[in-house]
Amino acid sequence: MADYHPFHPSPRRPAILPPPGTCDSQFHVLGDPETYPTRPGAAYQMPTATWERARHVHEQLGISRGIIVQTTTYGADHSVVLDALKAMGANYKGCANALVFAEKDEAYLAELDAAGVNGARFSFREALGAVLNDEDFRAATDRLRDLGWYMKVQPEQTGIAQHVDKLSGVDIPILIDHMGRADASKGVNDENITALKKQLDRGNVWVMLSLGEKISVEGAPFDDVVPLAQTLIEHAPERCVWATDWPHPVSKNPPPNDADLLELFYRYAPDEGLRKQILVDNPAKLFGFEAWPQ
Template identity: 30%
Template sequence: MNFETQDRIISWVADPSKPRFVPPLGAVDAHCHVFGPMAQFPFSAKAKYLPGDAGPDMLFALRDRLGFTRNVIVQASCHGTDNAATLHAIAKSNGKARGVAVVEPSVTDAELERLHEGGIRGVRFNFLKRLVDDAPKDKFLEIARRIQQLGWHVVVYFEADILMELRPFLDAIPTLIVVDHMGRPNVAQGPDGDEMRAFRSLLDSRDDIWFKASCPDRLDAKGPPWDDFATAVAPLIADYPDRALWGTDWPHPNMQDATPDDGALVDMIPSIAPTLSLQRKLLVTNPMRLYWAKEAV
């Protein structure tokens, strides 16, 4: 990719609305990213997109505007396996952020320990072909075995059409698993559609598979207020309330043609978690158990 000639992509709303929904005290945005700043943290030569700078100051200002307390920063694919930007953001958070890294199969134990000290609590395996060129399952499993001793979990990102193909791989992962955006099911099919039923089958196969009930902007083609997403996802949270997480996905990689309003994303939380109990589990109890275990109550 020629970074000198490609236009920088802006995929977020500069002035998101202030949500009407007030998250419970201690709420965690459990899926977000940082981009650069590029001058300080260059993007990977293998990056499939070149975003504008969206650093920690912007992220934490958004966190405060939306009424959240903490963030889980997931390594963005544009930074490859150089986790410096993510670690930098965590360090600037004053203990209010944790992270999920992307690492090379050759990563040393010393580097894993360094990442842990820097606030990393998981590793991400990405199977979206438009974002990564190679996803070696055998090497991923070796990484999963190595991070067990750190108490980390595995985050997996895939699309629904390869779920059955991935089942043997997922079954072999020895750690807790978190599935990004529920494996991107077709929410237009409703809660009983083939893809949602296949995802439920995965959840039923192990009690240590969690999911992020996130990204209506990616999954609901009808757009705001994302009613198809709410209809399909609310029963999932109701049935698996102790394994659900939520996140903004800010700064919404590659969503420049359908940039969501983060305030509107927050305002739809009651549509998928209608009770105070479900909201607290989704936004506080579950992410705290996973990322701030010593502080969880």
């Protein structure tokens, strides 16, 4: 198991707090391997990235809601997510790892659904493992439709363009992670941005504005990712959401302070109304939260 940098230990308050009801559309929780055994072949573990630490990050940043996304570290065993959902309360929902469809039974899926899980993440990153074969992918898509869950897609490092054929027949809501893993060195004309825009035109596809710090090839302050995010927002502002991706798994460089990432998003969306749409209204619609009280 390779060594990677841990999350920033001291999240600060952002210069401007986000609007009430802001949702972190992807963060992960992990824990003590004695309690939550890692999957054989897992690419990483981060036992200090507990739900308590995640809640502290959200309190510092002014985040009200969040989606706990099962990591590949635990595969189909969602014990850590179930425990975190119980502890963190009704303003949090869960997203399963798609391995659950190949390795667990209907009773387990019902348990996840009852606990607040209403989506599943399909990883296409071969290096992390946990990638379903084509037959299991099709079967899992059918079960998502039956359950009323959304599909979440983690593209390979080289981007979403290579995966669009696999998604072409999927008619349920699809959330594509990390701006499709565009190549920032190619700018807004990168093939992954072009492919992602075509996917957004389908009407059932959403994009998560996240991982700017890793997509950037220039490094902080990540100027090269701003136009990528802005072109996606301009193309489909009603189907963009934002996420910290805390605790920033498999980081080859020290992750920035999470407030830096929220402030990077503010550069993507300078208008206050647009920020509220992406941080509050859009995730409420996609993830099934009630409207935040005005």
